[in-house]
Amino acid sequence: MRKIYVFDTTLRDGEQSPGVNLNTREKVEIAYQLEKLGIDRMEAGFPAASPGDLAAVNAVARAVKNVTLIGLSRSRESDIDAVKEALQGAQDPCIHIFLATSPIHRQHKLRMDKAQVLETAQSAIRYAKKYFSKLEFSLEDAGRTERDFMAEMVSMAIREGANVVNIPDTVGYLNPSEYGAIFKFLKDTVPDIERVQLSAHCHNDLGMATANTLAAIQNGADQIEGTINGIGERAGNTAIEEVALALETRSEFFDAKTSLVLSEISRTSRLVSKLTGMVVPGNKAIVGANAFAHESGIHQDGMLKEKTTYEIMTPETIGLKESKLVLGKHSGRHAFRDKLSDLGYDVSEEELNAAFVKFKDLADKKKEVSDEDILALLEEKLIDTPETFSLQTIYVTYGNEATPTAKVIINGQEPQPIVAVAEGNGSVDAIYNAIDQATGEEVTLGDYSIKAVSRGKDAQGEVHVVLSQGEIAAQGRGLSTDILEASARAYLDALNKLIEKRKTLLPADHASL
Numbered sequence: 001m002r003k004i005y006v007f008d009t010t011l012r013d014g015e016q017s018p019g020v021n022l023n024t025r026e027k028v029e030i031a032y033q034l035e036k037l038g039i040d041r042m043e044a045g046f047p048a049a050s051p052g053d054l055a056a057v058n059a060v061a062r063a064v065k066n067v068t069l070i071g072l073s074r075s076r077e078s079d080i081d082a083v084k085e086a087l088q089g090a091q092d093p094c095i096h097i098f099l100a101t102s103p104i105h106r107q108h109k110l111r112m113d114k115a116q117v118l119e120t121a122q123s124a125i126r127y128a129k130k131y132f133s134k135l136e137f138s139l140e141d142a143g144r145t146e147r148d149f150m151a152e153m154v155s156m157a158i159r160e161g162a163n164v165v166n167i168p169d170t171v172g173y174l175n176p177s178e179y180g181a182i183f184k185f186l187k188d189t190v191p192d193i194e195r196v197q198l199s200a201h202c203h204n205d206l207g208m209a210t211a212n213t214l215a216a217i218q219n220g221a222d223q224i225e226g227t228i229n230g231i232g233e234r235a236g237n238t239a240i241e242e243v244a245l246a247l248e249t250r251s252e253f254f255d256a257k258t259s260l261v262l263s264e265i266s267r268t269s270r271l272v273s274k275l276t277g278m279v280v281p282g283n284k285a286i287v288g289a290n291a292f293a294h295e296s297g298i299h300q301d302g303m304l305k306e307k308t309t310y311e312i313m314t315p316e317t318i319g320l321k322e323s324k325l326v327l328g329k330h331s332g333r334h335a336f337r338d339k340l341s342d343l344g345y346d347v348s349e350e351e352l353n354a355a356f357v358k359f360k361d362l363a364d365k366k367k368e369v370s371d372e373d374i375l376a377l378l379e380e381k382l383i384d385t386p387e388t389f390s391l392q393t394i395y396v397t398y399g400n401e402a403t404p405t406a407k408v409i410i411n412g413q414e415p416q417p418i419v420a421v422a423e424g425n426g427s428v429d430a431i432y433n434a435i436d437q438a439t440g441e442e443v444t445l446g447d448y449s450i451k452a453v454s455r456g457k458d459a460q461g462e463v464h465v466v467l468s469q470g471e472i473a474a475q476g477r478g479l480s481t482d483i484l485e486a487s488a489r490a491y492l493d494a495l496n497k498l499i500e501k502r503k504t505l506l507p508a509d510h511a512s513l
Contacts, residue, residue, distance in 0.1 A: 002256040002355040004247065005223040006138075006240060007199060008034055009043040010272060011060065012072055013237055014227040017278060018468055019447060023497060024056040026275045031060045033271050034067070034228075037264040041068040041223075043096060049088035052501075054086045061090035068092045068134065075124035076101040084131050094134035095125050098166075101153055102141035106210055114149055118156060126159040136199065138166035143174045147185060154190050164197045166221060169212055172235065174206030180215030197222035202238045204230060209238040210285075214246055216490045217256055224258075228272040229280055229287065241265045241286045241318070249313050265318040268342055270375060276409070277450060277464045277475045286318060315334055319344060331363070343375060362460070373453065373460055377479065387501045389439050394488050396427050406430035408488065410438040428487045435491055443467040443498065447475075450483060464492040467498055474498040 011030060015022050022030070027044065032502070036043055042243050044061065047054040061069045071083035071092040075097055087093040099110075106112050112120065121137065128135055137157040142150055150167075157165050169179055179202070187193055200216035200223070202209040211226050230239030242266070248258045264409045266480025269287035273280050282289040292315040302309035336356050340347055347355065363369055393409040404427045410418045420438035424430030431443065447466040452459040461483040466475045480486040 001074070001251065004217060004221070004243075004256050004258050005037075005040045005197065005199075006244070006258050006260060007041040007070070007096050007201075007223050007225040007420055008039040008227065008240060009201075009225055009237065010034065010227040010231065012043040012230040013233060013270070014276070015045070016233050017231045017276065019235070019473075019475070020231070020276045020278065021475065021501075022056070022275060023474075023500070024052075024059045024397050027056045028059050028063045029175070030272060030275060031064050033251065033264070033268050036261065037268050038259055038261040039067055041070055041074060041094065041262040042261070043070040045086070046072040047082040048073065048076075054082055057083075058088060059095070061087050065091050068094050070094045070096050070136070071122075072096045073128070075120050077124070077127050080124065080128045082404075083128075092134070093132060094136060094163075095128050095132045096136045096138065096166075097121070097128055098138035098140050099124070099139040101142040101149060103146070104144060105141050114152075118153065118435075122156055122160060125157060125162060129161050135162050136164035136166055137162040138168055138201070139201075140168060141170040142167040143169040143171070143179065147182075150182070151186065151190050154186055154193070154196075158190070158192050158196050162196055164199050166201050166223075166225065167216075168201035168225075169203060169209075170201075172203035172209060174212060175206075175208060176215035179212040179489075180219040183216050183219035183221050186355070199223035199225055200238075201225035201262045203233065204235040204237065207235070209236070210242045210246070213238045213243050214254070217243075217247070217254060228268050229278065229284070231272070231276060231278050239285070241269065245286050245313060245318070248317070262317050262414040263319040264344070264486055272498065274477065277447075277466070277477070279449070279464075282346060292320065338347035339374065340416075343371065375453075377460075386496060386500050388413065388496050389435075389492055391488050391492055394431065394485060396431065396484055398427050404430040406434045408434040408438055410435065410492075427484055429490050431484060435488065435495070439495060441469075441498075443469055443495065443496060446473065448487075453479070456472045461486045463487045465490045465494050466504070467491070469502065472498060472501050 005235050011027050031042065045057040047057050054180045057071055061104060069087060069092060071086050073079040073083045073095055080095065083095050099117060101117060106117060125135065125137060139145060139150060139153050149422050154165050165181055183198055186198060200213050200221045215221055224238065226238035226240040228240055230236040244258045244262060247254050248262060266287060268295050269280060280287055289503040333356055336359060337352055355377060355407055362373060362377060368482065390411045395407040397405045403423045405423050407421045412418050418438040420434045422430055422433035422437050424433045446468050449464045451462055453462050460479055460481050463478045463486040464475065466473060474494045474497035476490045476497060477487030478486040478493060480489065
């Protein structure tokens with residue numbers, strides 16, 4: 001069975017999703033999990049975009065060991081130099097160079113003719129090969145590029161020593177038969193095409209990213225590129241988990257598969273959703289909350305008689321557990337550790353102690369603690385955020401005929417806590433006004449969302465906020481059975497991140513394939 005290599009760009013193209021801005025700690029946390037998932041190649045970022053992104057790519061490069069680590073570069077020597085610097089310390093470095101090739105990009109964006117595009121790309125590849133033994137070249141907007149020019153560009157890349165040539169459907173324009181035909185055309189017509197791997201990178205603007213990627217595999221693609229949960233520019237990228245499970249479930253049809261550890265898919269999806277703040281829709285294939293749920297009476301009857309009547313894959317395949325968590329306030333540390341191990345977490349003693357304290361606090365508030373509660377709690381504790389300010393106490397006064405008032409007591413850098421009282425248009429607004437007053441920070445609230453992480457009236461609520469100061473933005477998360485407390489914690493989490501970014505982060509000019 002043919003192996004399909006998986007190129008993950010969650011940390012680069014995925015981070016370009018509107019509203020997503022991962023800090024270095026979060027990128028490293030996701031990178032470790034992607035390594036557990038068994039990703040072959042990991043694009044950690046676009047080092048030339050900003051000093052902050054260069055530093056984050058370097059941190060990832062030094063952290064992961066069992067994966068090819070990739071940095072994105074335009075066809076410019078300065079970008080290539082930035083990737084070289086960022087990938088210092090990587091066990092297996094690779095550079096990913098791109099240049100647009102379609103008529104519309106040549107005319108309106110690059111203002112180059114075909115000869116100039118060919119020469120620019122050739123020079124960039126030659127320069128990069130001085131420093132990198134592994135190189136991928138991408139023809140941006142290949143899907144709308146003339147076939148003869150596409151073949152000429154691919155031939156050049158092969159001659160200059162590229163290891164992988166990527167054929168992106170950058171704007172999600174093609175349908176599966178069109179996209180698959182491009183790979184067949186290249187395989188049939190380009191000399192020495194066997195010297196490189198062909199890669200498929202699809203965007204989901206018309207909802208066909210996964211279908212197009214599978215069509216490319218059927219027509220000879222050796223590598224697929226995508227993100228966890230399908231996040232990315234505009235409508236997103238190919239969802240890696242969808243392609244992996246399609247190949248696994250229909251192996252007799254595709255005769256190809258990835259080497260991913262499929263049981264890590266659910267956990268990876270949850271982590272990416274948590275850290276990016278992008279909620280996975282309930283009806284999302286493979287990892288959505290309803291992917292293995294059955295409500296119809298007819299479906300339930302079939303499931304009770306034989307699961308395969310309505311389930312073509314099992315939840316256990318992607319690492320989900322059907323059993324309910326039975327831990328409660330009387331459970332001890334040993335049982336708690338066993339449960340974490342069962343859920344796939346190998347934690348240090350320090351991490352265990354921190355999570356156990358939060359668990360006992362939660363168990364006192366809830367009658368039943370679910371797997372989802374434990375996972376949310378643990379993920380919150382494992383992400384280390386520098387705390388300039390932290391919440392000590394919150395009081396809220398509200399009546400439908402009175403102005404909401406909030407009092408907060410905030411721990412700052414001084415020995416004495418800061419007390420502030422403020423009014424607002426609602427309880428949350430009053431809390432945020434009080435926090436602003438206590439911290440002295442002026443910020444803009446760009447997004448505020450709430451979701452339940454478990455079931456029941458006593459479910460934990462998770463609040464996600466995005467705050468900005470000028471060009472700098474940061475997102476925060478807060479978790480509590482009380483949604484007002486969760487709102488305050490999310491606001492302070494974002495504020496702390498904003499303060500850290502203010503010290504180092506410059507605006508990034510991200511690129512797109």
